[in-house]
Amino acid sequence: MTANREGFRDPTFPAALDAAIAGRVDALYHLLAKLSGLPGTRVNAGMVEAFAVEAGARGKKVDALLRAMVLLDADLAPGGSAHEIVPVCAVHALGVRGATDAKARPFAVEHLHAACDDLRFRVRDAVPVALARIGAKAGDALVAELAPYMDGYFHATAALLALALPSFLDMTHDAATVVTRLSEGFELVKRAPRSASRYPGHKALMEALAVTPVRLAGRYPAETVAELDRWATVKDPALRELTLKVAKGIRARHGEEAERIRASLERTQPAPRDPTLIVQGTRGRGKKRGLSST
Secondary structure, three states: OOOOOOOOOOOOHHHHHHHHHOOOOHHHHHHHHHHOOOOOOOOOHHHHHHHHHHHHOOHHHHHHHHHHHHOOOOOOOOOOOHHHHHHHHHHHHHHHHHHHOHHHHHHHHHHHHHHOOOOOHHHHHHHHHHHHHHHHHHOHHHHHHOHHHHHOHHHHHHHHHHHHOHHHHOOOOOHHHHHHHHHHHHHHHHHOOHHHHHOHHHHHHHHHHHHHHHHHHHHOHHHHHHHHHHHOOOOOHHHHHHHHHHHHHHOOOOHHHHHHHHHHHHHOOOOOOOHHHOOOOOOOOOOOOOOOOO
């Protein structure tokens, strides 16, 4: 979304925002809900962006309102209802606050962390976009500040997806710290109990780990491939499958590096529990050579 303060053409908006900043939120919440596009399949993105820019321009005095909005209880603003737009707007406005005021960045990053595991998926999905907006200004500083995000599945997912967005990634220069965040995501999966595979957050993190390294490799190929090669030697079948998927993803641009990862997977392939079950000359029959198998 692009910054557009013209997005709010409703003449009651400035007064409603000022009243909400003063503690009287009803008019603002009603207006946001009316213009939200919800319930429905598409949020009114232009309105959300207009609110974020306008609210962000109010500076520190809007912070208490944004805190209340982003923490608005799901019972009061259920997912799929028109009022879900209230915390979604707050997430985007926090991105503006963190991007335009370095002193506000800790406040924004802290409250975006709280939104990562929100029950409402639209709120969660807005977090990487808001973080990337901050990262487009803060670059490596934000990469370092995302370390606390690597403590949970949804949080790590948001951090990695934000890092993978070009607006943020292109502003980074410290490959080591970027790859450290990636490594922490893999470590989180490695430490997960077997039952975690059923958790929505775990599934989201696995999906993020399948796409993020491919994008990181575009900017930091040597460092990213070295990290992936390290994970290609683990015994965990899920991580090995994930590493193979990433290798396939980078093959078009980094063929030699992809082959290196595949070779590591093949070299460290665990032996079957009962080697006598393997019929010599039939293993791998019918499979294409290369990255199609480990």
